[in-house]
Amino acid sequence: MLNKSIIFFMTFLLSISVLADDIANVSIKKYEFIPKEVTVKKGTKIRWTNNEKRQYHSVWFEERGDPEPDYFFPEEFFELEFNETGTFSYRCGPHPKMVGIVTVTE
């Protein structure tokens, strides 16, 4: 009986860590997406965190036809979940030279 509870608890802990792995992080600093290219599994959420001192940015999948999202400011973040496989390029709305690529695999 005790063993079953332990196994249940371990499974519970494991599922929490798996959930935590479903977020990939991209940092934004000095007008760059770091890393510039990121590969994730389908169903992963990507979180872009603005680590600038005072500059706002956005993450815009313009080529995919997404509408331009709101800007986000230092210490704020922007999240998007990827449920389709493929390679998607994006840019920052106000700074077209800031570009990045997300590849989503099965």
Ligand SMILES: [Cu+2]
């Ligand atoms: Cu920007």
